[in-house]
Amino acid sequence: MFCCCVNSENKKKFAELDAKLAQKMVESWRNYPGHRRLKSMDSIIMSFPKLREGLRNIRSVFESYDNDRNGTIDMKELKKCLEELTLSLSEEEVKGLYGWCDVDGSKGIQLNEFIVLLCLIYLLAKPSSESNAESREIRPKLVESIFDPIVEVFLFLDKDGKGKLNKADVIKTLNSEDYPLERSPSHVTNMRFEEMDWGRKGKVGFREFLFAFMSWVGLDDADDYMSS
Numbered sequence: 025m026f027c028c029c030v031n032s033e034n035k036k037k038f039a040e041l042d043a044k045l046a047q048k049m050v051e052s053w054r055n056y057p058g059h060r061r062l063k064s065m066d067s068i069i070m071s072f073p074k075l076r077e078g079l080r081n082i083r084s085v086f087e088s089y090d091n092d093r094n095g096t097i098d099m100k101e102l103k104k105c106l107e108e109l110t111l112s113l114s115e116e117e118v119k120g121l122y123g124w125c126d127v128d129g130s131k132g133i134q135l136n137e138f139i140v141l142l143c144l145i146y147l148l149a150k151p152s153s154e155s156n157a158e159s160r161e162i163r164p165k166l167v168e169s170i171f172d173p174i175v176e177v178f179l180f181l182d183k184d185g186k187g188k189l190n191k192a193d194v195i196k197t198l199n200s201e202d203y204p205l206e207r208s209p210s211h212v213t214n215m216r217f218e219e220m221d222w223g224r225k226g227k228v229g230f231r232e233f234l235f236a237f238m239s240w241v242g243l244d245d246a247d248d249y250m251s252s
C-alpha cells in the first residue's frame with residue numbers, strides 16, 4: 025500500500041516537472057528568436073554532426089562524476105555533481121529529478137539520461153527572458169552551446185508554441201522535406217513521432233523529444249537505448 029502511495033506521489037511530481045518544462049518552452053518560443061531562423065528539416069539535419077560532437081563531449085563530465093566507474097550515476101554521485109554545479113536543491117528535489125530522468129527504471133542514471141538531466145536543470149534554471157532575473161549558470165559555455173540549438177529544433181517543430189509537439193505538425197514538417205534519415209513515406213514519420221510519444225497521447229514534451237533526438241543525431245549510447 026505504502027509503495028502505491030509513493031508511486032502516485034512520484035507521478036504527481038513528474039507531472040509537475042513536465043508542466044514546468046512545457047511552460048518554459050512556451051516562454052522560450054516567445055522570447056528567444058533562434059528557432060525562427062530555422063527554415064527546414066534539411067538545415068537542421070546539416071547540424072547533426074556538430075550536435076552529436078557536442079553531446080559526446082558531455083561524456084567526460086559524466087565520467088568525472090561516475091566515481092565507482094560502473095557506467096551509471098547513482099544518487100550519491102548525482103548529489104556531488106549538483107553540489108559542484110552550485111545548485112542547492114532540497115533532498116526532495118534531487119530525488120524528483122533523479123526519478124524523472126531515470127526513465128528506463130534501471131536504478132541509475134546512464135549517459136543519455138544524464139544529458140537529459142543536465143539539459144532540464146539548465147532549462148529550468150534559465151531565466152524566462154533576456155532581461156529577467158539572474159541566471160544560475162551551469163558550466164555555461166559547454167552546456168549552452170550544446171543545448172540551445174537542440175531547444176531551437178524543438179521550438180521549430182512546435183508550430184503553435186504551446187510547449188508540446190503535436191503529431192499533425194511534426195508529421196507535416198517531416199514530410200514536407202526530403203527526410204534524410206529514411207526517404208520513406210508517412211509510416212516512417214509516424215514511427216519517428218511514436219518513438220517520442222511514450223504515453224501515446226499525440227503530444228510530446230521536451231523531455232521525450234530530447235531522448236529521441238539523441239538517437240536521431242546518432243549518439244552511440246542513445247541507439248542501444250532506443251532499441252532496447
Ligand SMILES: [Ca+2]
Pocket residue numbers: 089090091092093094095096097098101
Ligand atoms: Ca557510478
Ligand SMILES: [Ca+2]
Pocket residue numbers: 125126127128129130131132133134137
Ligand atoms: Ca537509468
